[in-house]
Amino acid sequence: xxxxxLKYFLALAETLHFGRASEQCHISAPTLSxxxxxxxxxLNIALFIRDNRSVSLTAQGKxxxxxxxxxxxxxxQFKSECQDNGQPLSGELxxxxxxxxxxxxxxxxxxxFRQQYPAIELNLNTGDPALSITHVLNDxxxxxxxxxxxxxxxxxxxxxxxxxxxxIVAPIVACPLTELLSLQQSNNxxxxxxxxxxxxxxxxxxxxxxxxxxxxxxxxxxxxxxxxEAMVALASLGFGVACVPEIVLAQSPFKDQVRYxxxxxxxxxxxxxxxxxxxxxxxxxxTVLWETAENLFRL
Numbered sequence: 001x002x003x004x005x006l007k008y009f010l011a012l013a014e015t016l017h018f019g020r021a022s023e024q025c026h027i028s029a030p031t032l033s034x035x036x037x038x039x040x041x042x043l044n045i046a047l048f049i050r051d052n053r054s055v056s057l058t059a060q061g062k063x064x065x066x067x068x069x070x071x072x073x074x075x076x077q078f079k080s081e082c083q084d085n086g087q088p089l090s091g092e093l094x095x096x097x098x099x100x101x102x103x104x105x106x107x108x109x110x111x112x113f114r115q116q117y118p119a120i121e122l123n124l125n126t127g128d129p130a131l132s133i134t135h136v137l138n139d140x141x142x143x144x145x146x147x148x149x150x151x152x153x154x155x156x157x158x159x160x161x162x163x164x165x166x167x168i169v170a171p172i173v174a175c176p177l178t179e180l181l182s183l184q185q186s187n188n189x190x191x192x193x194x195x196x197x198x199x200x201x202x203x204x205x206x207x208x209x210x211x212x213x214x215x216x217x218x219x220x221x222x223x224x225x226x227x228x229e230a231m232v233a234l235a236s237l238g239f240g241v242a243c244v245p246e247i248v249l250a251q252s253p254f255k256d257q258v259r260y261x262x263x264x265x266x267x268x269x270x271x272x273x274x275x276x277x278x279x280x281x282x283x284x285x286x287t288v289l290w291e292t293a294e295n296l297f298r299l
Contacts, residue, residue: 003075005039006068008032009047013065016055069139076142077283090119091285096136097145098129099229100248105145105161105272105297113292120285128226130202136275142286147203148271157281159274159290161297164247166207166267169258170194175238181261189261192217195240197231200224203270208243211267232258245270 011021012032022029040047047061057065079091097106102124110122125141132146137153145161152158170181177195184190191212196219199205212219222240225231228248235242236257249255274293280286 092121096141101145164245171238195222197242
């Protein structure tokens, strides 16, 4: 078993698709299939269930995901700790954030980091920010930009990067929702009458649930959406109103196609920060990125 095989396994475990996993690993699908079969032979277990239409993990495969992630993380840390102090620091980091965070925080962080540590490879993955903390806890990512939860897991270190107000936006385009809102007073919106684009999970969903409770109404849910950027897009098309961080709206290509509703002071703001496992800060490569962020975002 080698580390490349573990990376191939994780790629397939995450995508459950040989074509997408092979593209992610920059190898052919037949090569990926051979590597997975060799790994299964060495372990003497089936990691995947395959048929002509789908791929899924076996129970043993699901258990092996945690082992593979932990092993690769430990390997990266070991390599970092064994480097010659006289040589430029090298290694690799896996970093997760939302698309908006790449503009708002990560661009400046990576620009400064790249100047100081050009030999370190940065692997950036983007997605739903609600998954940031889970990815770090599961060793899927070394660091992530996350919305600070009410209770931060004890195993995590947290560095504040900034805050964002949460706003509720509605479409400008002519549609039934716009007509409905035109009949309501801006200081007395009948929230229960409006369709909502709801986040699937995370702190934003918790904040919105609390807002609904405070305003004493049950939202009419048009759709549950993963990712704040997509919520702005659907709101701009008139599918519903959406509660999003103002920082997301400022970067959205649809910001001129929505308008604020009068709720800026009704929902508690969110705090955004950098997270990683505290024990990973013993890795010199992780430490220097953390220190770079501390210097850049010291509040």
